[in-house]
Amino acid sequence: MKNRALSTSAGMYLNYLIVGMSIIILPQNMDVLAKQWQTNLAGVAVVISAVGLGRVFVSLVSGVLSDKLGRRLFIILGGLLSIVFFLGELLCTSLTLALIFAIIGGIGGAFLDSGTYPALMELFPEHKTIANVTLKAFASIGQFTLPLVISFIVAQHLWYGWSFIMCIAVLAVVVLFITFFAHFPVREQQTNVQHSNSHVVKNHSKKSGNIWIDGLLFAIFGYTADGVFLLVSIWITKYGQEVVGMNDVSSRALVSYYSVGSISCVLLTIWLSHRGVKDIQFLLSYMAISFVSLLVLYLFPTPVISTLMAFIVGFSAAGGVMQIGITVMGTFFPNEKGTATGIITTASAIAGFTVNLIAGALATNLANVILFDVGLALIGFISAALITIRYHHIFDSQTEQKTAVPLTVKHS
Incomplete structure (x- = not known):
């Protein structure tokens, strides 16, 4: 098996x-x-x-x-x-x-x-x-x-x-x-695994989020997180050519540096998760890094800075922050994980449609596209900060008696 x-x-x-x-x-x-x-x-x-x-x-x-x-x-x-x-x-x-x-x-x-x-x-x-x-x-x-x-x-x-x-x-x-040739498990058999952990879920589910307040915050997060990485992955090559003044090969390589950053973040996140770092800590840190690195990319459009920032933006914005957001929202709504996932993925899908329409209108000056991305990253950071505040407000009262439970629930 x-x-x-x-x-x-x-x-x-x-x-x-x-x-x-x-x-x-x-x-x-x-x-x-x-x-x-x-x-x-x-x-x-x-x-x-x-x-x-x-x-x-x-x-x-x-x-x-x-x-x-x-x-x-x-x-x-x-x-x-x-x-x-x-x-x-x-x-x-x-x-x-x-x-x-x-x-x-x-x-x-x-x-x-x-x-x-x-x-x-x-x-x-x-x-x-x-x-x-x-x-x-x-x-x-x-x-x-x-x-x-x-x-x-x-x-x-x-x-x-x-x-x-x-x-x-x-x-x-x-x-x-x-x-x-592929073999998928019979989904009914999963209930045995879920049942074995049900007492953990119940213990951690004494408190949950507010669907209107927290749902809105996570929708904003999903929209901005998806928009930030999409704009960079789509426009960074043209930005390197027209604003930074890089040649064709060097400008295309910016996407590769961006992707290396993303892969590096995934590996680091997995390593740190096994060592007790909570998903909520990743969420705020990665959004802060995205905002700062995009701002530097906009303010200092040189080949060296652009190459370095492409890696850092890829690390922070495209290294699994959306998946982490889905996991955190599942913690807020432990009995409504499907609804929680649907809210974020729908918001990210709307971002995939709308941000490029806006970027297309700004494409006469590609520096404005990156500036737009800076604004999205700032909104994303603010939403992540508010989510973090809400997280501690809801769950801190349970921390002492359930120090390891959040990690157990999310990675079970």
């Missing part, structure tokens, strides 16, 4: 390697796609935003259907729709079709999320947070790898579409594997 769980999770992690590439494959090919779709950079930004719109449509519903119809189905559907996205964006020649395929890609991403996150928690019930944060690591590896692939394609004067074909091929292999 352990080997089956590892092989099945490997397929899902490979999916998220391509998810990481899908986030930046359109911005990494902005100029050529703008010509192919008969539009400009602002038009491409609208297409990128439409991916978030697709997630908004189904993110709340797909999780419920995943519980009823099974994880495998939604992972397969997500992979197939992602293939349609890559193939459609590669071949279409109009902005309208590009928008349609972007929405399909967003729906595919939502399906992957609704199948993959619960499946990993069911495969690894004692390491749920680590299993899900590791998805972020693989997505970051994809974001690190793709610019290197595209740089090679550009240097060799090859067809830009080979990067799309590579993603399609990997997804096709994973879909076949999930369809015919």
